[in-house]
Amino acid sequence: MRQSTGTIDVILAAPGRTGTRPLRVMFVTSMPAGESQSQQKRAKRSFCPILTFFEKDKEGTTQPHDDALVITLRIGDYDVKRVMVDGGSTAEVMYLDLYKGLELKPEDLSPYSSPLMSFDRKLVIPEGMIRLPIQTGPEVVEVDFIVVNTYSPYTAIVGRPWLHTLGGVASSLDQKLTTLEAPADTAAEEAKLEGLEKVVIDDDLERFFQVGTQLPPREKEQLLEFLRRNLDVFAWDPYDTLGIDPSFTCHHLNVNPSVTPKKQPPQCPSKEHAEAIKDEVNKLKRAGAIKEVFHPEWLANTVVVKKKSGKLRVCIDFTDLNKACPKDPFLMP
Known part of the structure; x- marks a missing residue:
């Protein structure tokens, strides 16, 4: 310290x-x-x-x-x-x-x-x-x-x-x-205590379930068969969920009207970062999470961060927008 x-x-x-x-x-x-x-x-x-x-x-x-x-x-x-x-x-x-x-x-x-x-x-x-x-x-x-x-x-x-x-x-x-300080390997410890094993349902190793090792063989087989029949109801990727109809509910930013909108000057990312940004934008567009705007009032740059796994995470620099959106200390419950 x-x-x-x-x-x-x-x-x-x-x-x-x-x-x-x-x-x-x-x-x-x-x-x-x-x-x-x-x-x-x-x-x-x-x-x-x-x-x-x-x-x-x-x-x-x-x-x-x-x-x-x-x-x-x-x-x-x-x-x-x-x-x-x-x-x-x-x-x-x-x-x-x-x-x-x-x-x-x-x-x-x-x-x-x-x-x-x-x-x-x-x-x-x-x-x-x-x-x-x-x-x-x-x-x-x-x-x-x-x-x-x-x-x-x-x-x-x-x-x-x-x-x-x-x-x-x-x-x-x-x-x-x-x-409370949780151990770094809490998930692994819980899986070990509960006796869970990884079961891959199809050829994609990224898509798997964890089932109890103490299940009787017949119940285990019935459970796996049920999961195979209903693979389409699971969202294996954040982009598999298409969100909520805006006519049902919609979130609006609490932007201070007295603040002048700010457009950040464009930055030139490296070739590697540009490819990661392009892939992420295409995923979001396919999922319907974003849409193209030709004359934005606010413009923020993308920030690419390398995760511990070595993959690239695409973020947005919302520093200016956050300053223009004051927090409400009396939030609705």
């Missing part, structure tokens, strides 16, 4: 002594240069998350209580204290004091125009949005923070998007946050 640049902390003065609201003082401390990273390595090795809370997890807490879960997170290169975990929030929020403490500049912000509701039930217009990495133990997750300039006893709020991406479970009762 990379060494922290410093620590961002908050001091709250008692109400009534400083005026109408608590006084908040934020300060940044640097990590001593001579500190060894052996303690961090030991902490990483001892990071053993569980997904069950026991009575012993309440040790060190005062019960009963109604306190929020407040933790310390590595945001960017700083250890940030007093970060509230809110499982009911659909967005991550960062307050302007922390934004300045992280030494970020106003030009680093992306536009964000959807208002938020503050703790005192007032609408707050965000300053913008910024994407930053959050490190918890060995796990690093990038999230979009909505930056607001208003008072809060916390430096930031992390909600469901961060929890779900991390695969974490928060308990305000136990004042703990835990995650």
Whole structure:
């Protein structure tokens, strides 16, 4: 784990002594240069998350209580204290004091125009949005923070998007946050435990089923015969599914009307990448997923990425379009 640049902390003065609201003082401390990273390595090795809370997890807490879960997170290169975990929030929020403490500049912000509701039930217009990495133990997750300039006893709020991406479970009762680390070969282990074997139905080795090795021979043969008779109902390739009729349901992008459409300058891919792009476009056109447009308002370049298997994946650079589509923090369930 990379060494922290410093620590961002908050001091709250008692109400009534400083005026109408608590006084908040934020300060940044640097990590001593001579500190060894052996303690961090030991902490990483001892990071053993569980997904069950026991009575012993309440040790060190005062019960009963109604306190929020407040933790310390590595945001960017700083250890940030007093970060509230809110499982009911659909967005991550960062307050302007922390934004300045992280030494970020106003030009680093992306536009964000959807208002938020503050703790005192007032609408707050965000300053913008910024994407930053959050490190918890060995796990690093990038999230979009909505930056607001208003008072809060916390430096930031992390909600469901961060929890779900991390695969974490928060308990305000136990004042703990835990995650589950799945083994790299989880699928192989599950197949081994369940006793599954690969059965190729036709001559194409890419098309196969996994059936239980403990099935009686007669039941196994009946199952395979049933699968052979119904091969046409399985989608062996994403392009086999032709999608949903637009008259039934249709998705529209929430593009900010005040943003000017942008056409990215064309790029010249290599011969290998050009062939991969051509093949992918033809597949999508045959499946009816895309259509040709001669005068587009938005134009984004293709990006070709090589996968671990050596195959090429064709992506689209939607950076400009994403900036023009603000996220809705109050999503419909």
